[in-house]
Amino acid sequence: MQKEAKLKKKYRSSNGEHVRATKKKRVSRSAGGDFLIVLMLVSIGAFMSLPFVLSVANAFKPLEEIFIFPPRFYAINPTFDNFKQLFRLSTNLWVPFSRYIFNSIFVSVIVTTFHIIFAAMCAYPLAKGNFPGRKQIFLIIQTALLFTGGTLAIPVYIVMSVLRMVDTYWALILPPIAGSLGLFLMRQFMLQIESETLESARIDGATELQIFWQVVMPLVKPAWLTLLIFSFKDIWNATGTSVIYSEELKMLPTALSQIATGGIARAGVGAAAALIMMIPPMIVFIISQSNVIETMSYSGIK
Amino acid sequence: MKLSEKKNAVVVNAPGTWKKPTLWQQIKKNKTSYFMMAPFLVLFFIFTVIPVISSLLLSFTYFNMLEWPSWRGLANYQQLLLEDDVFVIAVKNTLIFAFITGPISYVLCFVFAWFINELPNKVRPIMTFIFYLPSLSGAAFFVIWATIFSSDSYGYVNAFLMQWGLIDGPIKWLTDPAYNFKVIVIIELWLSLGTSFLSFVAGFRNVSSELYEAGAIDGIRNRFQELFSITIPSMKPQMMFGAVMQIAASFAIGNVGAILSGFPSTNYSVHTVTMHIRDYGNVRYEMGYAAAISFMLTVVMILTRNVITKLLNPDE
Known part of the structure; x- marks a missing residue:
């Protein structure tokens, strides 16, 4: 009895009519639920943003205000x-400050670009292929995530010195x-991509590399935009x-901490x-997330 | 259809007979796949596999970074499991931390990502940004929490509780073993909306909207039904990713406690396995022993991962 009622309910809208013909995009949301969600997000969000607000405030405080307790x-x-002093100190360095900025941007852009391309290129066969060793290779890579660093620093250093990479950009x-x-x-x-989509591209004569660039990558846009961050x-x-x-190979965090470690006065x-260090990742975040929301997959995804 | 099924089907030995392709034939047919994986796998092998193996070998030695490692066999593991009392405390703390913060943080990441997904398009990136701020803002969060839980009467929690007459004097939230564990759990949870959270936010975007339309036609009536019957089943890969990331993060807990409660903490009250590794590796320079500890931790994490995989993906 109850089951029957449930089934009946499943195909009826609130006013008792069949919903079949309605062309609603999404299920309607209750106003009360919307309100609760916004309320929770705003109140907890305020708490989440505290450290950032404090960082901004501190950057604009004169020295004597930074040490007031409790902090404002x-x-x-x-x-x-603070910014003026930072600028003055950074112009008096042995290596021009622009060099550190260049190093950081250069290394970050190269690493991020190649990481996304290589990781995606390796992930595609692992997700959708069917070849010997596929499961084992993935399992090894996934297990590597569980290995907590710390003790790896020395073996990595030894590997680098064997390859003569120490103190070069390669090491970074x-x-x-x-x-x-x-x-x-x-x-x-990529697991979520429908194999039929790839198959039809293959029938159209596309090579695996073409499928990867023109079909797979656009479909997993939210993934690589997130990986970008x-x-x-x-x-x-x-x-x-x-x-x-070498001083001329160091990146911004090292340079800035060298400048800022001058005791309380600094x-x-x-x-x-x-604060300045936080800005580039934030810009990347905003660019990435505003593109993530635009992607709404219609086809090709399971 | 899988990537190479079509190609495999062409492997025919003689007209009319079809034989299962041999291993070498399968490898040859899939050479594009191997070429595509090569750049990543070569680098992965050099900078991850080789160091992990050498670190495993080091765990059977005594190595102080000055002399050549000397072979100790299983002595490190023996000492770790039978003689090291602090290790027992560290394991106990790590397990409690991991089993409290891991699941709660996993659910929080998912729930907040879901809430954010319910928002209109324009607000969504802003809300995501705000919730991700603790991960973006570096070390600034320590100052906030040190202030909130400061041990004198100026700390926000102490001031508040004293004003309301709930306590007589200030409590040492961060150093008193009676409280600091719970406080660190709260801070860890607050900090944990990072990788899993953001990949869930992206995962919600990777669910086909056709499914939602079909669901609406099929009579799904509210957002909970939609979540459980469409979104969660479609997001299985992301749920798996989040779970592994949570395991990696929650078993590696320790840094927050070390900064806020001191390293080592009072009576080792928030001492964890990661901090034990740091103690032997970076303070005492007993790298062999540190490597042994980190392998024990990795083994526990792998076992947990296998259990979780079975739970989330019973058919795999």
């Missing part, structure tokens, strides 16, 4: 002094290109101090530097 989330006498660029997180992410999204954020904040000694400079 605004500056009483906002000033650009090559290891993160083969990060297992990116491969795992790309492979999971992960990869860029990590490499932008990486110091690379264990494999880089605390304001440190706050300004921290």
